[in-house]
Amino acid sequence: MHSILGAINKIIGGNKLSILIYHQVLEEFDPMRPYEVTADVFNWHMKLINQHFSPISLSEAAKHIQNNTLPKRAICVTFDDGYLNNLTVAQPILTKYKIPATVYVATAFTEGADMWNDRVLDLFKDVALESLLIEDEMVALGDWANRNKLAEAQLMRLKYMPIEARLAGVQKLYDDNNLSDPEPRMMNASQVKQLAQCGVEIGGHTVNHPILKVLSREQQFEEINQCKKQLEDWTGKPVKHFAYPNGSYGKDLTDETVALVKQAGYETAVVTDWGTSSHGDDLLRLKRFTPWDTSPFKFHARLVKSRI
Incomplete structure (x- = not known):
């Protein structure tokens, strides 16, 4: 059945890019976060992508979109926020299946406070x-x-x-309630650098993860630009990619926000509006897709359907 879906995807998918959104990859199921994948589920996600898609980095994808050279079944894997398990749980699986990835980091939470x-x-x-x-x-x-x-x-x-x-x-x-926080679950600055050294692209996700639309122009730019500078200082690498917090165009960001991201020097930015991207699309409003299916066939089928 997977070979049939792959053939359908190759024929009808055209030169389109799918971008997957993840946040955490948990060692075990969390009943308060039932939407987060476990390591076992993420493993078969990446195995399926390795076998039936063309995983590429976001930097490669941007060039392909501009040049109209996207490979068939092109797909990118992205993570939002900067969780430690992106490094400790997800990264080894990504390496196992040779899957490039981008992790968008909200920098305020690298200092010990959780989201x-x-x-x-x-x-x-x-x-x-x-x-x-x-x-x-x-x-x-x-x-x-x-x-x-x-x-x-x-x-x-x-x-x-x-x-x-x-x-x-x-x-x-x-x-x-006289309660204290559990152990932090976010990466610190040195762990962000370690992840970058593993070949994962580090992207910006603001400093404090605000809804940018509700901020003034000056506040938005500070969140967008300061994040980029911090990440470049920590990793020693240019930070070219950005994810809008919450990410729904019109509800959480505006055209002004997009212009500020461009002004800060980012080359791409992703929203959370579902869909695919192709030649001619705005690189600062790339659409994404959230995988949630609990069986490989349904996961594969939904990815194929999203590309029609």
Whole structure:
């Protein structure tokens, strides 16, 4: 069946580029992060890509898009945020199957503080807790489904707040419940450099992972440009690629944001709007795809369908 899907993809896919979005690759399943792949799942993802697609780096892809020379079944693998397991779990699998990748790093979280959304999820993950004080109300946590529902409500409440207000809101949840953070899950600067030395392209993802659209022009440029400078200082390599936080065009970024990314000197930028890219597309608004299927056939079929 995979050979049939491969033949269909080769015929109808045309010169199109698929870009996959990942965040974490977990050693084992996390009930508060059911959408994150485990090492076992990521392994067969990469094996399938190695066998049935043409994995290329984002830098190669940009040149091919400009020159209209994309290979058949071209695909890129990308990761957002800068999790340590990108280095410790994902990178060995990428190397095993000779898959190039790009990791977009939000630089503020390299200093020991986790992403704000992970801090929220971890509050609801602690099975020793039966309830939490949330917005001055004691709330029963219940089973995993209810914990996920409660956590999602907090994430949506906090997501579009200004950065300082959002972080203060998360910290209030911890303070109100007399809780402390678990061990950090993000790479530090030296680990980012180590990943770059493994051949993984490091891209920018802002400093604080804000919703750029809600910031002033000056604040947006500071987030975009400072991130690039920090990463180049840490890795000793040019940082050419950028991922917009949250990444939905119109909702999370505007044409002004795109212009600022270009001004900062990035060559490509990716959104989270689903689709493929091809010759003539804007390199600063490349579309991506989130894989979630739990069987190789469905995963392969969805990738093929997304290229039609």
